[in-house]
Amino acid sequence: MENEESKIFGIRAVIEAINSGKTISKVYLQKGLTGHLFSELNTLIKAHNIASSYVPVEKLNRFSKNSNHQGVAAQISPIGFIDLDDLITSTLEKTTTPLFLLLDQLSDVRNFGAIIRTAECTGVNGIIIQKQGNAPVSADTIKTSAGAAFKVPICKVDHIKDAIFHFQAADIQIVAATEKTDNLIYDINLTVPTAIIMGSEDRGINPSILKIATHKAKLPLLGEIESLNVSVACGAFLYEATRQRLK
Template sequence: MRWFFYFAYICTMETKTSKIFGLRSVIEAINSGETISKVFLQKDLTGAISNELNGLIAQHNISRSYVPIEKLNKLSKNNNHQGVVAEISPIEFADLDAIISTSVEKDKAPLFLLLDGVSDVRNFGAIIRTAECAGVDAIVISKHGSAPVNADAIKTSAGAAFKIPICKVDHIKDALFQFQAAEIQTVAATEKTDNLIYTIDLKIPTAIIMGSEERGVNPSVLKMVNAKAKLPLLGEIESLNVSVACGAFLYEATRQRL
């Protein structure tokens, strides 16, 4: 029965519409309080209605990208998109302040995961699944440059995205300030250190930061963290897939805490 549930769930997610298109449709969705992950706008789009939409996007601090019309045609399956396609998040994002306050009151030391620019949807989904299995209290992503929480991410997470709080912040630095103010140590995964993850005390309240697939953790973020750590690489390949590396980091925390 359990396997049947997951099969039915995945099929449902594949057919569920998670995009809306058309200028007025997207404006109404924002005004009605829909959780918009990202808005894709046609380059050089002009007019009073597009200006109204851009104003709403700025007002609600929604992530946006300017793309060629071919991209919009693909996203909307050649429907009349009028130069705009929006992705609706299937989840409600959690408030980071509230999550931190609740987590520090628990008996166990909280464990958080920050994703600094992870943009591949399937990597994101795999990370969500691993984080939920490892008992992470919440995942933090930035509003800009992060993979959307869409049907592909939900499917890859095997439904874990509905079971773990996901918080959006304007910038990862904002979350770092909040964690450090709450005396939660911040540990960045980076090759720019001699410290292995196994030498870091992860039994205390901790937030682990994983970087993007291409550049890793942003240098400005690295300057702020309490500690840096890496995994040993014994072969000829110089790096691991971010979702694999994230799993190794999280389960080292789990091993220390058991």
């Protein structure tokens, strides 16, 4: 909720925004909210699979300068999202060795923005995020990406697993970035069609997703710290793919 242009307040205003086709990143609802209009809004949120969360009224008051929010605030995404099937089809028409990036519920908007920026610099053909649980494409995301969020296609899917199955059906290998392996990223062939998965800041990649990945790979850590910031790790993975493809 970083700037006034990305926020709307009030139950009717949010209902109208959804019905008019606005891309809503997330809806914030006051705990304990009831009534006919709230039921209508809640039905729309579920029907459109929009991310939402219940928050204390104090948080909504901070979002709204005049506190005239009626218990509801929503964040409008500054970009549009592309359909996954359309992305895969259009990309394969342009290149035989696409490179995609999947983010498994990354939560920090600045990490998200930094990753989008690196993805654009390394020629990533598209980024796939989950509708629920991922950091929104917000003003901070756009700023941190240095505008790259307007250049790299971004897809929202119900579940990351759905995207993985789509990629595997198109013969695109899935490479999961995880410390739970002995394989280094340098030993994986990234010159073939590839989708790299990066996990969330706190828990990494979901175990159920790791099970269906084509390869698991990690970066060597020679110091005492056990992990890298996810945006830094993502950059190392993407530039290894770039290095291999430039040979």
